[in-house]
Amino acid sequence: MSKRYTITAALPYTNGPIHIGHLAGVYVPADIFARYQRLKNNEVAFICGSDEHGVAISIKAKKEHTTPQAIIDKYHAIIKQSFADFGISFDNYSRTSLPIHHQTASDFFRKLYEQGDFIEEISEQLYDEEAHQFLADRFVIGTCPKCGNPEAYGDQCERCGSSLNATDLIDPKSSITGSKPTLKATKHWFLPLNRYQEFLEKWILEGHKNDWKPNVYGQVKSWLDDELKPRAVTRDLDWGIPVPVDGAEGKVLYVWFDAPIGYISSTKEWAEREAKDWRPFWQDKDTELVHFIGKDNIVFHCIIFPAMLKAEGSYILPTNVPANEFLNLEGNKLSTSKNWAVWLHEYLQDFPNQQDVLRYALTANAPETKDNDFTWKDFQARNNNELVAIFGNFINRVAVLTQKYYEGEVPAAGALNATDSETLQQLSELTQKIEQSLERYRFREAQQELMNIARLGNKYLADEEPWKLIKTDAERVKTVMYVALQVATALAITSEPFLPFTSEKLKNILQLGTTAWEQVKQNPTALLPTGHKIGMATLLFEKIEDAAIAKQLERLEKTKQANQQEAQAAAEVTVAPQKELISYDDFAKMDIRIGTILSAEKMPKADKLLILKVDTGIDQRTIVSGIAQSFNPEEIIGKRVTVLANLAPRKLRGVESQGMILMVENAEGKYRFIAPDGEEIANGAEVK
Numbered sequence: 001m002s003k004r005y006t007i008t009a010a011l012p013y014t015n016g017p018i019h020i021g022h023l024a025g026v027y028v029p030a031d032i033f034a035r036y037q038r039l040k041n042n043e044v045a046f047i048c049g050s051d052e053h054g055v056a057i058s059i060k061a062k063k064e065h066t067t068p069q070a071i072i073d074k075y076h077a078i079i080k081q082s083f084a085d086f087g088i089s090f091d092n093y094s095r096t097s098l099p100i101h102h103q104t105a106s107d108f109f110r111k112l113y114e115q116g117d118f119i120e121e122i123s124e125q126l127y128d129e130e131a132h133q134f135l136a137d138r139f140v141i142g143t144c145p146k147c148g149n150p151e152a153y154g155d156q157c158e159r160c161g162s163s164l165n166a167t168d169l170i171d172p173k174s175s176i177t178g179s180k181p182t183l184k185a186t187k188h189w190f191l192p193l194n195r196y197q198e199f200l201e202k203w204i205l206e207g208h209k210n211d212w213k214p215n216v217y218g219q220v221k222s223w224l225d226d227e228l229k230p231r232a233v234t235r236d237l238d239w240g241i242p243v244p245v246d247g248a249e250g251k252v253l254y255v256w257f258d259a260p261i262g263y264i265s266s267t268k269e270w271a272e273r274e275a276k277d278w279r280p281f282w283q284d285k286d287t288e289l290v291h292f293i294g295k296d297n298i299v300f301h302c303i304i305f306p307a308m309l310k311a312e313g314s315y316i317l318p319t320n321v322p323a324n325e326f327l328n329l330e331g332n333k334l335s336t337s338k339n340w341a342v343w344l345h346e347y348l349q350d351f352p353n354q355q356d357v358l359r360y361a362l363t364a365n366a367p368e369t370k371d372n373d374f375t376w377k378d379f380q381a382r383n384n385n386e387l388v389a390i391f392g393n394f395i396n397r398v399a400v401l402t403q404k405y406y407e408g409e410v411p412a413a414g415a416l417n418a419t420d421s422e423t424l425q426q427l428s429e430l431t432q433k434i435e436q437s438l439e440r441y442r443f444r445e446a447q448q449e450l451m452n453i454a455r456l457g458n459k460y461l462a463d464e465e466p467w468k469l470i471k472t473d474a475e476r477v478k479t480v481m482y483v484a485l486q487v488a489t490a491l492a493i494t495s496e497p498f499l500p501f502t503s504e505k506l507k508n509i510l511q512l513g514t515t516a517w518e519q520v521k522q523n524p525t526a527l528l529p530t531g532h533k534i535g536m537a538t539l540l541f542e543k544i545e546d547a548a549i550a551k552q553l554e555r556l557e558k559t560k561q562a563n564q565q566e567a568q569a570a571a572e573v574t575v576a577p578q579k580e581l582i583s584y585d586d587f588a589k590m591d592i593r594i595g596t597i598l599s600a601e602k603m604p605k606a607d608k609l610l611i612l613k614v615d616t617g618i619d620q621r622t623i624v625s626g627i628a629q630s631f632n633p634e635e636i637i638g639k640r641v642t643v644l645a646n647l648a649p650r651k652l653r654g655v656e657s658q659g660m661i662l663m664v665e666n667a668e669g670k671y672r673f674i675a676p677d678g679e680e681i682a683n684g685a686e687v688k
Contacts, residue, residue, distance in 0.1 A: 003288060004043040006281045007034045008263045010086075010293045011051035011096065014075040015060040018082050019341035020374055021334040022294075024362040025324040028357035029443045030292035031088045032363070035497035037436050039517040045281045048083075049101075049266045050076040050096030053240040054255030055138040055155075059175065060189065065632050068239045072097055078288065082344045086355050087500045092270030101265035105258050106244040108312060109233070113245055117311045118189040119230055126154070126166045127184035128174040129677055132638060134236035135166055135174055135181050137255075142169030155256075156296060163223075163299045165232070186236055188251070189243070193228035196307040200224060203317065204302065213441065215295060215369060216323050220302045231304060235256040237272055260305040264315075271491035271604045282315050291321045322441035325367040329374050330554015330556060338563050340556070342374070350552070356499040357383045357541070363498060366444045376549045383544050391454040391491070391502075392541040397461055398488045399509055399537035402481055406472065421485050423460050424525055427490050431521045434494055447498050450491075457487040482530070485510075489527040490520045502540050510534050517615050591646035592687035593617055594660070594676050600633035603653055610636075611655055616643050630671040640675040642687060 009030040012018060018027075027048075034046040054074040061068045076095055085091065094101065112118060126135040131311050137155035144152035145168050147160035149651035154166030166172065167183075204212070204220055212220075233254050234243050240252030253256075264282055281287055301321050309315040328334065334341050347358060360378045365372045402408055416424075430453050437446035455655075464480045492512055496503040506512075511534050519527065528534075557672045597618040603609035608626045610633060622644070651657070663671040672687040676685070 002040075002042050003037075004280065004284065004286065005034075005037050005045070006263075006267065006287055006289045007037070007044060007046045008289075008291050009046075009048040009090075010297055011049050011259050011262050012079055013054065013056045013081065014052050014095075015056045016075060016336050017078050018344040019334060019336070019392075020329070020344070020347075020358070020362060021327045021341065023086075023344065023358070024327040024366055024372075024374070025294040026292050028359055029084070029322070029324065029441070032443050032446075032497040033290070033292070033438065033441070034518075035089060035500065037398065037494060040515070044091065045267055045270065045495050046091045047088060047094075047097060047263050047266045048090050049092070049262050050079060051255065051259045051262065052076065052095055052097040053203045053252070053258055055136055055237070058237065059138055062176070062635075064241045065635075068200075069097075069413045078345055080642065082348065083347050086344060087359075089500070092266050094266035094269050096262045096265070098265070098269070100269050101262055102241050104262045104265035104268065105241050105253060106406045107162050108261050108264075108308070109127045109253060109257070110244050112191075112308070112311050113189070117191070118233065119192050120187065120189055121159040121230075122185055122187045124167070124183040125236070126174075126181040128176055128179060129180050130177040130179050130640070131174065133176075134184070134186060135176075136235045136237060137166065137170075139175050140172050141175050144170035145170055152351060158296060187247070188232045188234045188236075188439050189248075190230035191233050191257075191304070191311070192230045192305060193303065193307055194230065196310060197224065197228050199310060200228070200303060200306065203306070208320075210247075212320060213322055213369070215325060216298055216302065216321055219295070219298045222666045223299055223303055228303070229389050249359055255272050256300050256304060257308070260300065260308070285316055287316055288320075289316050289318045291318050293323045294322065295323050295325050325369065325371045327362075327365070327367050327372055327374055329554075330376070331373060335410070339559050340554075340563070350548070353501070354383075354542075356502045356542075357387060357544070360447070360499060362385060363443055368442065368444055372399055378612065380544050380546075380549050383541065384611070386451060387541040388543055390451060390458060391495075392539060394454050394457040394461065395488055395491070395506060395509070395540055396537055398457070398481070398484045399534065401466060402485065402534055403536060405466075405477065405481065406630065408534045408536070410528050410530050410534070411482055412530045413479045413482035414475055416479065416483075419460075419463070420479060423456060423483055424486065426456055427487055427524045428521060429518075430456065431490060431494055431524070435517075435521065438497070450498055451510075453487065453491055453494060457484060457491070460484060460487065485528045485534075486524055486526070490524055493517060493520050493527075505538065505540055509538060550581075554640065589646075590644060593642045593643050593645045593683075594681055594685045594687070595641050595683050596655060597641060599634050600631075600636050602628060602633060603655065606653055609652065612636075612661070614641065614643060614659070614661075616645055616659070617682060618645070621658040622656065623661060624652040624655055625661045625663075627661070627663065627671045636673075639673055640681075642674045642676075 007030060010026050011023060034044055037044050047496050057068045061071045076093045080093055127141055128135050135154060138153045140154035141151060143150045144157035144160060144162065146162045147157060149157050149159035152164060152169060154169060156163050172181055201224055209217060234251045235254050236250060237252050243251045243253060267281050268278045293301050306317050309317055320608055329340060329342065332340055361382045364382055365374055430449050434446045436581050437449060461484055466480045468479045470477045489510055489512060492503055492506040492510055510528065593616045595614045597612055598615055599613040601611050603611055608628050610628045612623045612625055614621055614623050642662040644662060645661050649656050649658050662674050664674055665671055
């Protein structure tokens with residue numbers, strides 16, 4: 001009897017492309033599982049989409065001097081195309097900026113709100129006085145109170161995996177301006193997770209102790225042992241889904257309330273396109289809901305989202321959440337900001353038509369129970385010594401010999417001897433082992449068993465030596481080749497979840513139609529019948545040469561050197577020597593005032609100049625400042641500045657400048673304002 005599966009893969013942030021850490025941790029294992037369940041003739045909805053809200057998008061937009069919409073459009077296109085080219089078989093890849101998601105998330109929030117499931121509180125949150133905004137999540141960095149990591153974010157510490165609130169951080173700093181934030185009162189809605197403590201303990205600690213992975217169960221248990229507390233579901237931001245209740249102007253849904261609902265809205269989008277009913281995939285108790293995520297998302301998928309679903313009342317809960325640990329690259333932690341990564345879209349350019357090699361290498365080194373390491377040398381060895389020398393070699397031998405001896409036609413087998421029967425029995429047992437490993441989410445182990453089928457075929461041919469036997473016992477060779485062709489057919493079917501492009505090539509060689517997974521497991525003696533005609537042999541894999549690997553290592557070495565130089569430059573800021581002494585009378589001649597920038601525009605035909613209108617407290621004046629390469633005009637309107645007010649007027653490109661903005665230059669050669677600390681200092685205040 002077939003089953004129904006809703007399989008979700010973590011929604012990637014659209015603030016950058018996909019790298020191998022994302023693939024190894026989430027998308028390759030999720031795709032293996034989805035393809036396997038389809039082979040079992042189960043009903044599958046494999047769901048994902050771009051996570052296009054949250055602070056990460058806003059930060060990226062600020063860095064690239066553009067809008068959040070431009071950022072999500074750019075990276076959504078890159079990510080979606082990369083997944084498609086790599087063969088990730090999503091049934092639907094959506095995006096959370098779509099109206100169907102905004103409506104679904106808003107309806108979800110509104111239902112919980114109307115049921116009285118939220119707590120409304122006014123609390124003090126971190127606020128950047130200089131940027132004039134609250135600091136949620138990744139807009140603030142500080143020291144983790146649990147592990148001491150000095151680079152923890154306001155929503156999570158990536159070193160210890162703890163979920164945090166911005167106010168938990170020790171010595172917090174704004175990631176926008178670098179300034180120390182203040183506390184300011186604001187109203188938010190909270191999901192009282194403590195109400196679900198008993199339910200979650202019973203559901204997880206009692207119900208899933210033996211079937212959830214130890215790393216997942218252990219992290220969830222530690223959260224429950226510390227006792228759950230209310231969690232904010234709204235944020236003070238201008239990018240996201242507006243909170244759909246009165247009195248919530250200027251607030252949006254917290255991205256980790258909004259994002260997992262994206263699985264539901266993506267399912268709705270898919271079901272509408274396929275003329276299906278989406279509800280059985282989320283509301284039928286017989287449906288298996290499985291979330292594939294990285295370890296940094298465990299708390300959201302195992303505690304917060306289940307609490308949301310339980311509160312809403314009509315949804316099923318996840319059967320399993322097989323989260324992986326992190327993948328490192330050449331011994332160092334993957335880092336998007338430091339460009340220490342292998343980007344999927346670049347890999348597909350450098351290694352065209354070799355998607356399966358990367359899938360194989362990532363699965364072989366999958367960080368299933370602990371952090372693991374990807375190296376280019378290992379990638380090369382996996383391809384040359386395993387895929388080419390074992391898998392590819394066996395298939396090539398079988399196809400070539402079948403064409404040579406029988407013009408591509410499957411010969412009739414004679415009586416099977418003990419070796420033949422044992423080989424076919426092992427083929428059945430290995431297929432069962434693959435299945436058992438996949439059902440327990442042990443993908444690395446399952447792939448090893450797949451390669452053992454190829455090893456079985458190679459050993460069988462090596463022991464029987466049909467190329468020699470053909471001279472003395474042609475009838476026996478027919479049986480040997482018949483058995484070898486059954487092994488090859490089993491490989492074509494069982495490799496599909498792991499190596500889909502290779503499986504397709506092999507099915508073309510064997511001219512294979514639809515063959516059920518169950519037949520391979522239960523009766524592999526007649527997968528390819530006598531008289532069936534196969535095609536010509538083609539190479540499944542190509543050897544990867546040293547030069548290709550050297551190119552990748554050279555690229556990483558350049559990245560490492562660039563990072564070291566940047567770090568060294570930041571650590572060795574040259575301090576200018578003190579200038580010659582002046583008298584107090586010289587200093588007293590300067591009239592230095594605090595002001596606010598009212599407007600800013602670029603000077604025509606001048607790359608470095610901005611024309612500013614500044615309120616100095618004593619007047620509003622025009623100042624021309626050479627800061628255009630450090631700031632965009634729109635981002636400095638409203639900024640507090642320090643002005644040398646009595647500098648003699650001077651015309652610059654025909655515009656009279658009536659003063660000077662005092663600046664400081666950072667290690668990257670960018671200008672930063674010298675601004676007063678605190679709003680109580682009014683425009684016109686003198687600097688003494």
